[in-house]
Amino acid sequence: MAAPTSEEPIDFHHPYTPYPVQLEFMRTVYDVLERGNGQVGILESPTGTGKSLSLICSAITWLRNHKRKGFDAGLDETKRQMVGEPEWMVETALRRKREELVGKWEEREERLERLRRKEKELEERGRERKRVRVEEGQMGGRKEVDEEEEFLVVVGGGEDERDEEGLSRETREMMVKVGLGGWKKEEEERDGDEGDGEGIKWQIYYTSRTHSQLTQFISELRRPEFPPSLPVEILEKDGKEETKETVKEITLSSRQKLCINPTVARLGSVSAINDRCTELQQSKSKEKCAFMPNTENLKQTHQFRDTTLATVPDIEDMYRIGKQLQVCPYYASRTAIPGAEIITLPYPLLLQKNAREALGIELEGSVVIIDEAHNIMDAVANVYAADIRLSELRRGRQMLGVYVKRFGKKLKGENRVMVAQIGKVVESLKDWLETQLQVKGDQGIADPNSLLKSRGADQINLYTLMKYIQDSKLAYKVESYIAHAEDSQDSSPKSSTPVLHTLVSFLAALTNLSTEGRIFYEKLPGDNPDIKLSYLLLSPTHAFSSIASSARAVILAGGTMSPFEDYKAHLFPELPGGKLTTLSCGHVIPETNLFVHTLASYKPGGLDTFEFSFGKRSDKTMIKNLGLVLLNICSVAPDGVVVFFPSYGYLDEVVGVWQQGEGDGGGKSIWERLEAKKPLFRDMSSSTGGGASSTDDILGRYSTAVDAPDRPHRGAVLFSVIGGRLSEGINFSDALCRLVLIVGLPYPNLHSPEWKARIEYLESTCVARGGSKEEAKVEAREFYENAAMRAVNQSIGRAVRHRGDWSGIVLVDRRYGMERVRGKLPGWIRNGMKGEGMDNRGVAGLMGGLGAFFRGKA
Structure with a gap:
């Protein structure tokens, strides 16, 4: 079956009925992958629109279609080679070719199905996992140490050449024997239906920022079912019933996450674990690691490979399987790479060229999908x-x-x-x-x-x-x-x-x-x-160029990718325009579930303007007016309200002004009046005692206050910071955020050495390309402004997390009324503004629209 053309409808095998925006997203991904030849897609799909599942369905559908297309091409090549031969000879040759490929496919699928059944039986019976037996002395405890043998550095003589990971020639030769090095030829012979017949593998590399995000992706990967990678009509012709084929996935990670040797894993730091691991593999080491794949545990290594390919494992599954089989998951996982259709891995393992080489990752002909890609430039820098x-x-x-x-x-x-x-x-x-x-x-x-x-x-x-x-x-x-x-x-x-x-x-x-x-x-x-x-x-x-130049296609996907310009300018500067596709999807929520408003001033007619620029943001009148706006909002907004400030320092300054006991309200401070409306919670910077545990505590207490049964419509207010710990990766769905308030724009400090260096670099690079000094300044300003707007968009994305969710979004600063700034907001937010320009109606105009919105949700 040939892959569909761009005009034909495609069955993406989505487990649910996809929304129009999901179909648009999947169609775009499919088209980028199908065109290949260095294509790049930068795609934005708001949180709650099923982005991960859409990526899976479109990419795996393309991969399976592409494999079937390759199969048909192979049969066509056989026909061309036999032009002029009798028809019965051609049919015989084609039948043998089909039987050979179907036989390999069927043998592999039956082997993996047996392992799936075995895994399921173990889970159902609740069998207690085997404890790993280790060689004497590997379970810890004090022992006599030969200090010279253990700690003395001995390098020289040239007889022990090592590779990028510090592995000795002896260890590398052993790894080749068990299929951990030089595996490509062996695996392509075993899995003959993979690739294009010219040494290029058709695979998908999916990467995200954290292991928890990868785990969530893998749980989504288990949902859909896809047809087999061989044409259905071929299987039917050979008497096989149509069947489904489980996606073959492998998760790659660091030794720190996968090491099952207790004496190595307990070292803690990545560097120490890496060094000790490779130290144990060197030829002169008397204390070899008991779990390293070798000729003695070849059976377990192959069982690890097949079990992982049969079961769509996450990182915890990889560790468990390795521990069960008493074989190192870090090294044994490499044997599964050639047979995998999709390889998931964290950013560092993809972004570092030496890490890819150490793992045996070859991107030629493959697809690279980078999820949560709004921070990819920061990830490369990190x-x-x-x-x-x-x-x-x-x-x-x-x-x-x-x-x-x-x-x-x-x-x-x-x-x-x-x-x-x-x-x-x-x-x-x-x-x-x-x-x-x-x-x-x-x-x-x-x-x-x-x-x-x-x-x-x-x-x-x-x-x-x-x-x-x-x-x-x-x-x-x-x-x-x-x-x-x-x-x-x-x-x-x-x-x-x-x-x-x-x-x-x-x-x-x-x-x-x-x-x-x-x-x-x-x-x-x-x-x-x-x-x-x-x-x-x-x-x-430079760091990203090896990925961009090697892969068949690269997809950058995220919930808030706007503005798009920086990705092309700094990741793909040489990319021709015809090879770049961008898409900003709408949201799956109805229009009535979103209220967006820019508040430029406190009073009608533009009086008492809100502008939280560095030179004006300390104006106490403006800060007090902001507090009065929030008081009005808390009078009508049910449940939770989340307020984002440009920095922790400015949040502290604002709270200090609000806590002063003066002004209206019978001598009560604005802070006290706010507390009378809703309980108040605030995030703290690490320098003032904040941290992961304190953030969890704040979130827990805030959630409890929002869900308090005694006054269900009272809710709570959470003060946080754009770019802070609560601005990314936190799910403020439903009652946790019925309104998000963005105060000002978080422009970085241009006077800091880091930003001075960035601006200087951008300007000098632009001039070196032939641009004028004025063009260089415009380009640098765009990058500077885009950095602020990406952070704003991430904070906005904390609200409205699924189709039935609803929320108000209020942007407090006159600069949000400028077309240049508004144009950098996600499309679904701009659409929610309904053509609104610079708002001169003040807080009265805000409250009129906001009151009607919340009354419609009562």
């Missing part, structure tokens, strides 16, 4: 970001001193030289920061060349040093020895802060292209003076 503090460098220098004192005479040749060079680098960075600590000014940009001028460190080849640290696992060995030495002197166990791993990450950042990043210093508050160096990637273009 993957390459690094920082280090003066206190950490001092601690690192002390640790190296203790290590050299113990092992210095045992270090030979290259090892002694390299350890000394690391000491020089640490000393140079420490000297620079100690000098900067005495200089006026709390922050600024650091010249990378000046950081290593002290102690002759500027003569050291950082690339060679980094390779040595990787090969020798020096950071792990030094930190492990210090933890061992401290533990032996104290009965209470201590964990060493991964100081040297932090240094390694920062040195890696120093080797990046200087044109694309900057290094900043910042003095830190506290009783003990400290100062921090931070590396910031200014442009994601």
